[in-house]
Amino acid sequence: MSRGYTVAVVGAGLVGERLVAELRRRDFPIEELRVLARTARRVEMAGETFDVGVAEPEAFEGVDYALFAGTEGEKGAAVQLAREAVARGAVVVDNGSDFRLDPEVPLVVPEVNAHDLEGHGGIIANPNCSTTQMVVPLAPLAREFGLKRVVVSTYQAVSGSGRSGVEALEEGREGVYPKPIAGNAIPQIGDIGEDGYSTEERKMKAESRKILGLPDLVVHPTTVRIPVHTGHAESVYVETERDVTLDEVLGLLGSAPGVTFSGAADAIPTPLEAAGDPGTHVGRVRVGERTVEYWCVADNLLKGAATNAVQIAEALAGARAAKARA
Numbered sequence: 086m087s088r089g090y091t092v093a094v095v096g097a098g099l100v101g102e103r104l105v106a107e108l109r110r111r112d113f114p115i116e117e118l119r120v121l122a123r124t125a126r127r128v129e130m131a132g133e134t135f136d137v138g139v140a141e142p143e144a145f146e147g148v149d150y151a152l153f154a155g156t157e158g159e160k161g162a163a164v165q166l167a168r169e170a171v172a173r174g175a176v177v178v179d180n181g182s183d184f185r186l187d188p189e190v191p192l193v194v195p196e197v198n199a200h201d202l203e204g205h206g207g208i209i210a211n212p213n214c215s216t217t218q219m220v221v222p223l224a225p226l227a228r229e230f231g232l233k234r235v236v237v238s239t240y241q242a243v244s245g246s247g248r249s250g251v252e253a254l255e256e257g258r259e260g261v262y263p264k265p266i267a268g269n270a271i272p273q274i275g276d277i278g279e280d281g282y283s284t285e286e287r288k289m290k291a292e293s294r295k296i297l298g299l300p301d302l303v304v305h306p307t308t309v310r311i312p313v314h315t316g317h318a319e320s321v322y323v324e325t326e327r328d329v330t331l332d333e334v335l336g337l338l339g340s341a342p343g344v345t346f347s348g349a350a351d352a353i354p355t356p357l358e359a360a361g362d363p364g365t366h367v368g369r370v371r372v373g374e375r376t377v378e379y380w381c382v383a384d385n386l387l388k389g390a391a392t393n394a395v396q397i398a399e400a401l402a403g404a405r406a407a408k409a410r411a
Contacts, residue, residue, distance in 0.1 A: 270309050
C-alpha cells in the first residue's frame, strides 16, 4: 500500500487497548491513529500515550477506518455514531452486537467468509467472541462434510465482561455476575429468555448461521463463565451430513486458515497458553459415525475481538488498494 490510513479506535477499555496493540503488531498502514471515547483524557494504551478525543460526529472527519469497541445498545457509541462516521467517509468495523444480525450488514470472520465484505454499505460487524472461535475450525468441516447439528459448551473468561469482570474475579466486585465467580462456574451469560437460552447462547445460534451461510443449521449452545482471566474454551460436537475419517479431519484442521493445530494426541490447548496469541487452538479431536468432536481455545480479546476486527480492516484496505491499481 502506498500510503497510510487515518484510523479511529472508539473505546479506551480492554478491547480498545487490544485494537491499538493489534494495529501496531500487524503493522497496519497508519498515517494517523485517533483514540476516541466519551470523555477527553490522556491515557496509556499498549505502551503508547494518547490524547483521547471525544467521540462525536466531527471527530470522524478524514477517518478511513473506524474500529468501534465500546458500549452496545441505544446509548452506545456504535448506535449513535457509526452512521455519522460512514457519512463522513469512514468504513466502520463494529465489535458490538448492534449490527450483527442486520441483513444489510456483513458479519465477518475473514478466514471463513471474507467474500461477504463485497458490496458492504459502510458498516461491517465483528462477531461475538465465542462465535468467532467456534466457526474458524467449523467452516472447513462444513465445506467438506456438511453440517447437520452443532452442540457446543463454552467456558468463558471474565475479561469477556470487560474490566468489571476482571475486577469481579480479582477483587470480589459484586453485581457483575449473578453469583460469585471466584472458584465457581456460572452457566448464564446474559439474560435467560422464555426459550431457556441466554443472550450469549442466542448470539451463537444466530451468528454462526449467518457467518456460515447455513440459515437452518441446528445449534445447541450452553455458555458458562469460569474464573479465568483471558481465553475462552469450547467443547464442540458436530454431526455431519457425510461420512468422516480421522485422517481427513486432521488434515483439514492442520491446513485450515487461522487454526493452530499440531495433530498430536497429547496436544491439549488451554486458555493459559492461548492468552496473548491471535490464533484459534484446536485439540482433543475425535470422530465417530458422521460425528466430529474437538476442543478449541482462543484469546477472547484478540481473535474474539481485536484481531478479527483488524483482519477485517486489512481485507478492506487490500481490496481498496487493488481497486486503485486496476
